[in-house]
Amino acid sequence: MKIIIDGDACPGISIIESIAKQNKLSVIIYCDIHHFLQSDYSEIKIVDSGFQSVDMYVMNATKAGDIIISQDYGVAAICLSKKAKVISPKGFIYDEKNIDRLLEERHISQKIRRGGGKTSNPKKRTEEDNLRLEKNLIRLIDEVNLNIDRG
Numbered sequence: 001m002k003i004i005i006d007g008d009a010c011p012g013i014s015i016i017e018s019i020a021k022q023n024k025l026s027v028i029i030y031c032d033i034h035h036f037l038q039s040d041y042s043e044i045k046i047v048d049s050g051f052q053s054v055d056m057y058v059m060n061a062t063k064a065g066d067i068i069i070s071q072d073y074g075v076a077a078i079c080l081s082k083k084a085k086v087i088s089p090k091g092f093i094y095d096e097k098n099i100d101r102l103l104e105e106r107h108i109s110q111k112i113r114r115g116g117g118k119t120s121n122p123k124k125r126t127e128e129d130n131l132r133l134e135k136n137l138i139r140l141i142d143e144v145n146l147n148i149d150r151g
Contacts, residue, residue, distance in 0.1 A: 001025060001067065002026045002028060002067075003066070003067045003068075004028050004030070004058055004061055004066055004067070004068050005027065005029040005042070005068075005069045005070075006054055006058050006068070006071070006072060007029040007035065007037055007044070007054070008030075008032060008035055010069060010071075010089045012069075012091075012125075012129070012130060012133050013037075013039070013042070016069060019137050019138060020041065020042075023141050025141070026043065027039075027041060027043065028043045028044075028045060029043070029044045029045070030047060030054045030058050030061075031044065031045075031046060032046070032048065032049040032050075032053055032054050033047070033049050034049050045057065055072055055074065058070060058075055059075055059082075062078075062079045062084045063082065063084070064083035064084065065083065065084065065085075065148065066079075066084040067084065067086075067087065067137070067140050068085070068086045068087070069086075069088070069089060069137075070088070071088050071090075073094070076094040076099060076102075077094075080095065080096060087136055087137060089129075089133065090132060091129060091132030091134070091135065091136045092136075093136050093139075093140065
């Protein structure tokens with residue numbers, strides 16, 4: 001099991017790394033050449049810029065039992081199909097029960113924006129988001145470990 005982060009837009013990396021250290025898990029952060037990230041713990045992989053280039057690297061690197069951190073529903077859907085666990089940087093867990101609805105909502109919002117309409121902006125990150133990320137990341141690690149023990 002490893003943690004893979006879509007690093008182009010991922011607050012909370014320090015929380016993720018702290019939990020990964022406690023659980024002795026490796027962390028890989030993918031970002032494009034326009035982002036500058038440093039870490040004393042994680043492996044940072046810088047990829048070419050381009051439409052969805054980081055997303056493609058994240059999806060291709062994902063294996064069953066990995067934990068992916070991304071706010072992109074498309075990345076989440078692909079990684080879920082590979083039997084990975086997926087969580088947003090705000091700590092919301094994506095799963096087979098909610099991903100179709102989230103993708104449909106994204107599609108509807110895109111249609112509204114293309115038609116000249118407006119949709120709401122994401123809310124600012126809160127301490128509640130940090131606590132949810134911490135709690136749910138630990139939960140996913142425990143779930144994966146439980147599945148490994150059973151397998």
